[in-house]
Amino acid sequence: MLGEYAWGAGALAYLYRQLGIASRAEAKGVAGCLTLLQCWIYDHFPTLRPSRLEPRELERGQAGAFRWRGTAPRSSKKRDAQMLAYYRQSIDSLTPQSVSWTPYGQRPHLTVRRTLYQGLLRFAEIAEYYDPTRCLRQLGYVQGAPYPPERPLVVRRPASTLGYSLSYQSVYDSYWNNLGAHSVHLDLFSTPIRRRPWEFTEDYMAWYIRHSHPQILSDSRPVHDISDADTVSTIIF
DSSP states (O other): OGGGSOHHHHHHHHHHHHHHHHTSTTOOOOOSOHHHHHHHHHHHOGGGSOTTOOOOOOOTTOOGGGGGEEOOOOOOHHHHHHHHHHHHHHHHTOOGGGSOSOTTOSOHHHHOGGGGBOEEEEETTEEEEEOGGGOGGGGTBOBOOOOOOOOOSEEEOOSSSTTOEEEOOGGGGGGGGOTTTTBOOHHHHOOBOOSOTTOBOTTHHHHHHHHSOSOSSSSOOOOOOOTTGGGSSOEEO
């Protein structure tokens, strides 16, 4: 019975929902599988890894998170504030060359076909939309402006974390069991990357600036020096 459930998809749906709730103005924390989120960050942004945590070879059957096993530093209000400022400026200083665009190999969808699935991910009553056309470079393809996502049936995103609600029509639940009809055909949507791993189409950057937040900081305030940046963020196992 347990093997019949897509636990990875459920964990991702729950994390997506919690990140949405955490983006509200009055949010003071975040829930979900944060080990998954932190490992995703380490995989894609080498400059944000603590330098003393280097990827290690996994033993057969081990979860990928074990590559980043380490210990966490002691926390304090002053240090936490320094860490926050440090990471904000570090993210704003990222360049295309400092991103690992294909950390899972050049064509991960050839090994895991469901990578190309386009539709709802569900965890109990939580449903979140998953769209691989928003991360084409991770699949080795040129990134273009993605199509608008499926519109939810009900949307409530107040400033408070209370009352946050998002639901879709039940018809989308059938997509998961019909992978052939609800997968992205990459060669019809984009072209393989030929030169730089961060390639994008002419219309993509205008779309990105219009829908995202290119900068976290609104000015260039200097970050206070952190004497031991290598211990800033690690995972406890």
